[in-house]
Amino acid sequence: MKLYSFSPSKLTYLDSGEFIVRYLTDVTNQGIDLTVDPDFKTLHDSLATQSPVFNQALAQIRAHAETQELLLLDHARDKKLSTLRTALAVARNSDTAAVIEAYGKIKVIINQYKGIEKANYPAESLALTNLITDLRSTIHLPYASLLGLVPHIDNLETANQNFIAKFDIRSTNVISTQTFDTKQLQKNILTTYKALTEYAEVMAKVKNNTYYNTLITTINYSRQYYATIVAGYGSGSKTTPPPAPTA
Template identity: 50%
Template sequence: MNLNPISVSQLTYLDSGQFIVRLLTDYSESGLNPVTDPDFKALHDSLIAQSPIYNAALMQIRAKAETEELIVLDRARDRKITTLKRANSVFEFSEETVEITAYREINIVLRTYSDIGSSNYEAESLGVDNLIAALRKPSHFPFVQTLLLEGHVTNLEVANTKFKDKFNERSTEIIETEVYDAKALRKAILETYKDLAEYVFVMAKRKNTPYYIDTLAVVNSGRHYFATIIARQNGGAGGTLPPSV
């Protein structure tokens, strides 16, 4: 009889949340009743209370990561707009009549959409779509070809599509104005888990009754599963990890 080894400090923030959810789910499905042991029930109830709060903190982490990725993608398409404008400006003082004419026509279109880079995300996406459509109109596209701007237009379209895809995939969860301290919440919930796991292990050894033995089996199931994940992430094939609850 033992407590499967796992170093929970090596769990990612997301895996930590899933680790607790796995325990609560497995215990709920086991048919075991926490009321059997008031001390165990107190620890179990504490995990139930902490879990949704910690998961809310994880949602904030995800939302922040998505926001940062959107900023990067938005900056990329802004630069594509700038590159397109600069490529066109090369012909401002051309001595070729065909190029000067093309420059002036394209410049009119670009000036029409000169403010799209300062618009909000959705307005900028639409503005870029409209700019690309305008440049590809039969009345303008020959000028785009004359100045060899097709590649820049395509690059802008690709950058805008990447941004729109990420924007549309972002979490639809509404993050409350309350700011969660994910680090503190993680520490607290894992400390509660440690107390619960150690208590179950001690009681299973001392009492050696079906209730505690079965409860220990539930605890060990999740520990084994996530220890394997940690070992895989560390490049191992499932070796033994230091027993840090």
């Protein structure tokens, strides 16, 4: 049997970490007795040892990316709130009595939430939700509609919900403060993986027995799937890897 043609070095940092975990999981699921070949076991155990450290480094990358995304989403909702205030200010100098009345009613509500942009994330999320509820109440919605604020309220709600959705699924694990050389860690773990797979392929050719053929088949599960991941880079699509068959 042969290895499925695939170069793990083309994987991103995050995908390469998942790739190694997938390989380790597949071997476990197949119930392969690694003691049959001590040399293969040594390489496999090395991967198992390196993987948690590499994943710690990747967790830092993932957390940083999430932090940056939250900052952008928070800025977006702050901007929508500012736009709502600007739209309200347009009515301040109106000559129409009904508009002036509506302006006064809505301004009282919005002033109650002054400075909420400076609150912590959960506090701002709740405050914006309450503000939107107040503006949409049966008492205030007619005033907001008269002033043309409804689209701005809708936009603010969308921006706030986008932030809340991301904040709720953010990583909650404690991120290590240790400094990692992620590039070197990736190089080391993929070098070990390459040695392991090449060794398994040679043994499968020499022995041509069930044990080594099963090893190659198991190794190929992850190689085939992640080859499709690499092929999809740039398309914005990523599917969930199917579980490997269990023994």
